[in-house]
Amino acid sequence: MPHNPDLAILAVCLSGACLGFVLHNRNPASVFMGDTGSLALGGSIAAIGILSQNLWGLFIISGIFLIESLSVIAQVSYYKATKGADGKGKRLLKMAPIHHHLELSGWSETQIVGTFYLINTLLVIFACFS
Numbered sequence: 001m002p003h004n005p006d007l008a009i010l011a012v013c014l015s016g017a018c019l020g021f022v023l024h025n026r027n028p029a030s031v032f033m034g035d036t037g038s039l040a041l042g043g044s045i046a047a048i049g050i051l052s053q054n055l056w057g058l059f060i061i062s063g064i065f066l067i068e069s070l071s072v073i074a075q076v077s078y079y080k081a082t083k084g085a086d087g088k089g090k091r092l093l094k095m096a097p098i099h100h101h102l103e104l105s106g107w108s109e110t111q112i113v114g115t116f117y118l119i120n121t122l123l124v125i126f127a128c129f130s
Contacts, residue, residue: 004051011048014041027110060127064120071098 018041025031033041042065049058059066075096083089093101102112 007048007051010044014044014048056130057127060130061120061123063123064116068097068099071101072096
């Protein structure tokens, strides 16, 4: 929790906005956030982590984001490394990022979201006690 009251208010407002978005946009989704919203949220979360001098906690809490990013980096790198003379390479995953791979492997969207919520909740609990 940030020690600066203004930073705490920003964190609570962002949390409330995200909670409102999730509650309003429950399954089936009717509104998609897109890059503009997700990049703004990511930047805000990073700013809060930096200004509160809690980068280790931010790193732990951002575990799902890290895995999603690494899955894209791994897919592109593996594809380029295995590219043959015909210009086509092999794929490491069925599709990147990892949530699309899970979807193509037979997981429903609800299972993926629920699993990611559970993993992120565990990461938050771990970050709070470390």
